[in-house]
Amino acid sequence: MIGSDYTLELCNVFHSGVVEPGSLFQRMTGGVKTGVILKDVSFTTHSGEVTAILGSKGSGKRALLDVIARRVPSQGLVLLDGAPLQPGAFRGTSALLRHSARLLPSLTVQQTLALSLTKVSGYLKSQKVKQVMADLALSQVAHKCVTNLTKSEYRRLVIGVQLIRDPIILLLDEPTWELDPLNTYLVVSILANAAKKYGCAIVLTMEKPRSDVFPFLDRVVYLCLGDVVYAGPTRNLLDYFGSIGFPCPQLENPLMYYLCLSTVDRRSRERFIESNHQIAALVEKFKMEGQALTQAPLHEHRSVMNQGKVPLSYGKPSGAHVVWMLYVRMLASIFNFTKGGMKQVFMRLFCLPLYFLVLWAFYNESADYQRAFITKSGLLFNAIVGTYFISIMNTVCLFGPYRSRYYQESQEGLYSGASLLLSCNLVSLPFSLISTFAATAIIYPIVGDLTEGLDYIYFSLALWSGYVFAEQQALAVMMLVKNGLIAGIVNIYITCVYVMLASGVLRSYKGYEEWLYYLTYITHTRYASIFLHRSVFKQPAFNLLPYNDRENCSSITNLIQTSSTINTNSNANCRYPSGKAFLTERFTSKNFAGDMYQTGDFNLDFNLGVAFAFTVGSMILNKFLYLMPLPSYIKDKFRE
Template sequence: MIGSDYTLELCNVFHSGQVEPGNFFQRLTGGVKTGIILKDVSMLTHSGEVTAILGSKGSGKRALLDVIARRVPCKGHILLEGVPLEEEQFRNTCALVRHSTRLLPGLSVQQTLALSLTKISGYLKSSKVKQVMADLALSQVAHKCVTNLTKSEYRRLVIGVQLIRDPIILLLDEPTWDLDPLNTYLVISILSNAAKKYGTAIILTMEKPRSDVFPFLDRVVYLCLGDVVYAGPTRNLLDYFGSIGFPCPQLENPLMYYLCLSTVDRRSRERFIESNHQIAALVEKFKLEGQGIMQGNMTEHSRIINPNKIQMNYGKPSGMRIIWMLYLRILVSIFNLKKNGLKQMSMRLFSLPIYFLILWVFYNEAQDFQRAFITKSGLIFNAMVGTYFISIMNTICLYGPYRTRYYQEAQEGLYSGASLLLSWNLVSLPFSFITTFISAAIIYPILGDISETLDYIYFALVLWSCYIFAEQQAIAIMMFVKNGLIAAIVNIYITCIYIMLASGVLRSYKGFEEWLYYLTYTTHTRYASVFIHRSVFRQPTFNILPYSNSENCTTITSLIQTSSSMNANSNSNCRYASGKAFLTERFTSKNFGGDIYQAGDFNPEFNLGISFAFSLGIMIFNKFLYLIPLPGYITDKFRE
């Protein structure tokens, strides 16, 4: 257990990594340019202090946060109370807030904090939520949706999500980026108060510090290309630089003045060389004289410690509690009257029925003539294709924010992808069940006898399996592809392939080469399509249908065998003697023989079972897929 007064110390830390961005191929093959990012960095901070890491772009500020968070390898020592700080200990007791953190868009401020993953619950958590909102000046926007917050309110909420878990060390990457001066002052002052109130060591990076935040910074670290120019208390900053010949001019912002002094001047070759020599001299000077300055005065430090601090909230909750909280997050984001909630509800419940209603408008007038074989087969095809594509569209639009939040929280070690998918499926399956059964009820009267309730249930179940399969396929693709449009294109392309191959509508199985025919057995579409077609065309309605009101096909069997009894025109009009003939042509191989209804490929229980086996199989596959560790250059893009 870490006490209320603790020290974080970095001793002679070196870190090497990628220094220039590379393309996908270079990252895959390890051909990116690497180099030393942090060079012999030493610093010290105490509980209750705010430490600012200052430096221009590329100075190594973010890399230093990653090193402290134990997310990248390094050489040297990172000590918490004299004991090496390991990654697991950091995850259990500390926190890192990225500049680009994304919160779930459908939640309010209070809901976001209340549904954060903490050990405490009930009254204790409710009290903690109110306390954190008051400390971060968020009480007045407690019921405001996160998508409607200002930049300052959003940043404070992101900080609150971590602060509610009571970390002993809180790392912040550019918390004031792109904020106006007033909100910059507000955020830094709030962080300073929180550090002293909770006894938390706060370390933040800043690229352009203002003079009015100077009083709130207890320590400052200046970095230049990975070297430390100064690391110590801000109260010693002016004296130190004045003693080595760089006094701060009057009316100048000392933080910004010494930041410029620690930045390479690239305006000309001469200035570049001169500033490089000057910075190298400053680095060497601090190595010789900075050890005593870095320690600071412990007497003044001791007055800011909160002796009553007990670190109870941080750490990883139990697995079942995590799944329950993730489940509640999704439900709360759906069942609300905010814009995002209405969007999710309408897409989940109404998009598929609206599409099926459009199908009903076009197919409702279809009559039971010979062309009904093609017409109703086309309706089946459109129903399946629409179910696949709308499921993909809904998943692409709705799953993205949860995926991004997962990649951010998974880096904190809170939960795995399997937990996210389990909670997602617990919410998604009932919605997809309701919407597919409603949709099936719209068009089933066109395809079969509505009084046959069992047949309708089977029809709806097969469509449900199509919806689940397409949804899980989209989730699998979205593990690797961040851009929603690209993910949709990839999913639709894959879906089009197995629809064209195995639906039996666009092309008869009899026209396939043998290897293509057997390839259809590997697709979900084959079993769903065969099941629905058999259910529809096995009905007596499709026996010897007339061509029109004035031309029947009662003698079609003999006419087919004796082509001389009827001209070629009439033969083509009366093509199918029954639904069995249609099914035989569309869904059997070239060498098929025997009774189609007795064939194993047309067994309804078998096809229904295999359809759901595909859907269940891809759900289980995704659980394992999301447990696979991905390269950093893939997961990082989801967090940014």
């Protein structure tokens, strides 16, 4: 059990990894340049303290945070209260926060904090939310949308999401990145007060520290190319460097002065060699003399304000609670009056009906002549394809923020991808069902009778299965593809392949080689398209349709009435004696002989059932896909 006062200690830590970024192929094949990133790093920090890790770009600051968070392998010891800090223990008590953390854009400040995943809820959580907003100076913007916050407010809110869980160690990667001097001072001063108030050990990285934040830093660690130039209390900084012959000039910012002293000068070859030798001497000097000089007695770091305090909120909530909170969070991001919320409502509910309204405008005037076979088959094709494509568009546009948040929170061990998808499905399924039924009601009078309620329901369900199937396909692709445009193109390309293959509209099954015909059996489109066409063209209204007002097709009744017959009477315009003949031509193989209505492939219940089997199967498959461990370079791509 970790008490109210604790110590985080690193002893002789070494870490090797990628020192230069490579291409995707190089990363997959292991052909990137690797080397030692951290070399014999040791330092100590205590509860209630703010420790700054300072260094230029490439010095190893981020790698050091990853080592403390137990996200990368390392040699040496990382101890919490004298015991090795394991990855599970870190996730259960502490947090690592990147400066690029993303929040859900449609929520307000108060909703973001209130819907964060914590073990506590109800009154205790609401009080904690108010307290954190007051401590981070966010009370005045409590009802402001996240997208309308300033950079400083956004950064403080991201920190607040972690503070509300009472971490005992909070690692912050560049919390003052791109902030002006006033807001940099504000953020660091707030962190210093929060560290003492909550008894949290805060370790942050900074690339360009200002002099006005000096009083708020209890400890400082200077890194240069993975080596420690200095690690110890800030109050000993000036004395130590003065004792080894590097006093800080008057009116200079000591933090920045010694950072420059610890940085390799690359302006010329001579300066590069000289600064390298100087830094090597500083590193060796600190190993020999500095560590004994910079250590302070443990009793000086006891936090009076935090005695007896044990974290209550931190840790992982139960699985059911996580799914419920994710579900409520998504609903809250949809049902609000922000721009993002209204966009989600419009895309989820109105995009598909608007598209079907356009189809209605084009196909409403189609008359019951011979060309109705092609016209209404084209309407069904456009309905299927439009349902697929709009589902893909909605998923690519709307799922991105939830995915980014997932890849950040999953690193904290809060929930798995299966929990995210379950909550997403619980939210999206009712919306897609309502949207599909409303869209079908627009075009169904063209192909059927709305008074036949059961037929309309089945027709809508077939299209809904396609909507959900395309949504699950998009979710699977977005697990690996970050860019929304690329993910959309990949999904549309995949969809075009099985639509062209199995819709039966662009090309009849009779024109396929046997292997291509059997390939249609593994597509959702085959079963949805056959169901929709069979439910429409089975109607008696499609028997003996005239060519136009002056020409009928009565002579086709004298033809042989087999399912494989194609009309060859003297009127070449009268091609299809019935809907059955049209279906036989479009959806049977070239070797088919017999009555198509007697085969199971054309059974309405069978095709609707298999269409939903594809949909449910894709949902289950995605749950497993999002549980699979991904290479670190893919996961990092989503978190950056």
